[in-house]
Every structure is written in structure tokens, then in C-alpha cells.
Amino acid sequence: MTEAVTDRTINGIPFIDFGDFGDGSSPAALAIGRKFFAACKDTGFAYLTNTGMPQAAIDEMFHWSRKFFALSEADKMSAPRPKEGWWHRGYSGVGKEQGSQNEYDPVKLAALRKTSPDYKESFDLGSPAPGARLPNVFPPPHVLPGFQDACLAFFGAGRALQGTVLTALALGFENAAMPPDFFAPFHTEAANQVRLLHYPPAPLSSFLSGERGRVVAHTDFGTGTLLFQDPADTRGGLEVETRADEWVRAPPIQGAVLFNIGDLLMRWSNDVLRSTTHRVTGVFAPKDGAAADEDEIVEGRFSIPYFMGPNANAVIDCIEGCYDPADPSSKKYAPITASEYIDMRMTANYA
Numbered sequence: 001m002t003e004a005v006t007d008r009t010i011n012g013i014p015f016i017d018f019g020d021f022g023d024g025s026s027p028a029a030l031a032i033g034r035k036f037f038a039a040c041k042d043t044g045f046a047y048l049t050n051t052g053m054p055q056a057a058i059d060e061m062f063h064w065s066r067k068f069f070a071l072s073e074a075d076k077m078s079a080p081r082p083k084e085g086w087w088h089r090g091y092s093g094v095g096k097e098q099g100s101q102n103e104y105d106p107v108k109l110a111a112l113r114k115t116s117p118d119y120k121e122s123f124d125l126g127s128p129a130p131g132a133r134l135p136n137v138f139p140p141p142h143v144l145p146g147f148q149d150a151c152l153a154f155f156g157a158g159r160a161l162q163g164t165v166l167t168a169l170a171l172g173f174e175n176a177a178m179p180p181d182f183f184a185p186f187h188t189e190a191a192n193q194v195r196l197l198h199y200p201p202a203p204l205s206s207f208l209s210g211e212r213g214r215v216v217a218h219t220d221f222g223t224g225t226l227l228f229q230d231p232a233d234t235r236g237g238l239e240v241e242t243r244a245d246e247w248v249r250a251p252p253i254q255g256a257v258l259f260n261i262g263d264l265l266m267r268w269s270n271d272v273l274r275s276t277t278h279r280v281t282g283v284f285a286p287k288d289g290a291a292a293d294e295d296e297i298v299e300g301r302f303s304i305p306y307f308m309g310p311n312a313n314a315v316i317d318c319i320e321g322c323y324d325p326a327d328p329s330s331k332k333y334a335p336i337t338a339s340e341y342i343d344m345r346m347t348a349n350y351a
């Protein structure tokens with residue numbers, strides 16, 4: 001590990017090299033934790049390299065994602081997302097708002113443009129443990145043999161990386177009394193969600209006009225997100241809002257996993273850690289500085305966010321060291337269980 005590698009940034013997003021992290025007990029691991037914590041505090045996003053998660057596992061999941069989304073609509077709908085808004089499992093088709101493409105009333109169009117319907121389809125899965133809060137919804141095995149096993153293997157690989165990331169964060173905390181395994185007991189249920197995302201190709205003009213969008217500006221809800229971007233994707237689409245309210249690109253980087261802090265960890269840390277706003281766009285700067293070609297078809301995009309969440313009944317109360325014990329009013333938030341918080345956010349989202 002050299003300073004040159006760990007000091008690398010792209011558009012202000014730092015790279016954190018986990019190559020020397022090991023089991024987290026060495027001075028090198030402590031240094032990595034401190035750097036990672038600083039990134040999560042300042043930027044809220046970091047590119048993690050040499051994480052120990054095999055690139056082959058990531059490539060394999062993108063391979064299966066491509067296969068799944070290439071299925072017929074009927075086959076994909078053999079694993080339909082349940083109607084309950086909070087049951088994030090199975091397949092969700094390209095936005096229902098598509099019908100409004102044929103809206104010509106200028107007032108309605110203006111309103112629509114503000115909302116930019118998400119032009120994407122997704123497949124969600126979570127813990128396969130018996131009794132998991134949200135049972136998985138997979139297609140029957142004959143529809144895509146091997147898909148379920150591949151998804152669950154990826155779920156497990158991501159969970160291992162989650163362990164490393166949470167240990168690094170605890171090590172880096174400015175509260176020296178925090179044990180390195182502080183977060184572990186809060187995450188025993190693997191209340192995580194893998195989301196295979198596919199943004200289909202579409203004319204650039206439809207993104208420029210606002211008729212189509214990909215993902216509107218948002219923050220993620222949970223502890224944090226590991227975002228796997230497609231190594232074969234040359235254009236990306238993810239943008240991150242800086243402290244100066246500017247949008248910067250967070251392009252796919254071969255061999256790196258993008259991490260970002262979620263709202264629940266921001267609250268848990270009394271706003272010390274930053275849950276940073278981000279979005280996915282289909283509008284790109286023209287290649288080679290050429291004028292925008294509105295007839296151009298923007299290529300499809302695949303990405304895989306891995307949302308990490310605490311156990312449903314975990315009580316999220318301000319982490320020691322993030323407030324002044326002599327001044328109770330310095331604690332900005334009351335204790336809340338993870339499920340109360342997530343349900344509150346979901347309800348707001350669906351209102």
C-alpha cells in the first residue's frame with residue numbers, strides 16, 4: 001500500500017485501499033479505518049479497493065443480471081414484486097408512469113418533468129434465512145436455472161464485505177472507546193437488500209426532455225450501501241451532490257466498490273457521518289466534445305446496490321462520542337428502532 005494509491009480521488013470521492021486491512025487488528029487496519037471514517041464524514045462516499053471480495057463474484061452477478069433482464073416479460077413476471085409497498089423482493093417492471101409519455105398538456109408535462117419517471121427495472125432479494133422478515137420471491141428454477149443460487153452466493157459475499165466495512169468504520173470512529181465490533185450485534189439478521197438494476201437503452205432526447213429519468217435525487221435509508229457498478233459500462237450515470245451543491249460523476253471503476261453512508265447511520269452518529277444525495281441520469285456530456293446528438297441512443301446500464309440495514313428491532317440511539325454527555329440537548333434524535341425508522345421513511349415515500 002502506498003500513499004499515492006490511498007490519496008487518489010475522483011471528483012472529490014476518495015479511494016480507500018483495504019489491501020492491508022486483514023482481520024482489522026493491525027496498526028495498518030487502524031490507519032485504513034481512520035481514512036475511511038474521514039471519507040464518510042466529509043464526502044459520505046468512498047471507492048473501496050482490494051476489499052477481498054473477488055472480482056469474479058461481482059462479474060458473475062452482472063452476468064446473471066444480464067441474463068435475468070433479457071428474459072421475456074412473462075418470465076420476469078414469474079417472480080413479481082408483492083403488492084405491499086414495503087415488500088422489496090422480486091421483479092419490478094419498467095415504471096408504470098410510462099403511459100404518461102403520451103401526455104401533451106403543457107402544465108401536466110411540466111409537472112411530469114419535475115418528477116422524471118424512473119426508466120428502470122429491478123430484481124430485489126434479501127436474506128434466505130427461514131423466518132426472514134421479507135421472504136424472497138425467485139422465478140421457478142426452470143425459468144432461469146442457477147439464478148437463485150448465484151443471487152444467494154452474492155448476498156453472502158456482500159455480507160462478508162459488510163463485516164469488513166463496519167469494522168473499519170468502528171475502528172475509525174473518533175471515539176477511541178468504541179470497540180471494533182460495535183456494529184456487529186446490530187447486524188446479525190442480515191437485514192440487507194440486493195437490488196439488481198437495469199436501466200434500458202433510450203434516446204438521449206427522451207432524457208433531455210425529462211420524459212424519462214433513471215433515479216431521481218435521493219439518499220439511501222439504511223446503514224450504508226455497497227454499490228457495484230458494471231465494469232463493462234464505460235459511461236456510468238451515477239452523480240453525487242457535493243457540499244458545494246454541485247453534481248459530480250461517480251463513474252464505474254474496475255476493481256472498486258463504491259460505498260455510501262445511509263440516513264439511519266447519519267442519524268445514529270448524530271449527523272457526524274454524511275448520507276449524501278445522489279442520482280442516476282441518462283444525460284451525458286457528448287463524447288469527444290461533439291455537439292449533443294439528440295437521436296443518439298443512450299446505452300443501457302446495469303448496477304447492483306447492496307443496501308445494508310440493522311436488525312429490525314435494533315434500537316438506534318446516538319452513538320457515544322457523537323454528542324456531549326454533559327449536554328443532553330446535543331443529542332439531535334430520540335432513540336428509534338430500525339424498523340420504525342425505515343417504515344416511517346417508506347410511508348413518506350409512498351404518500
Ligand SMILES: O=C(O)CCC(=O)C(=O)O
Binds near residue numbers: 195197238280304
Ligand atoms: O444505479 C446506481 O448506480 C445507483 C442506484 C441508487 O442510487 C439506488 O438504487 O439507491
Ligand SMILES: [Fe+2]
Binds near residue numbers: 218220278305
Ligand atoms: Fe441510492
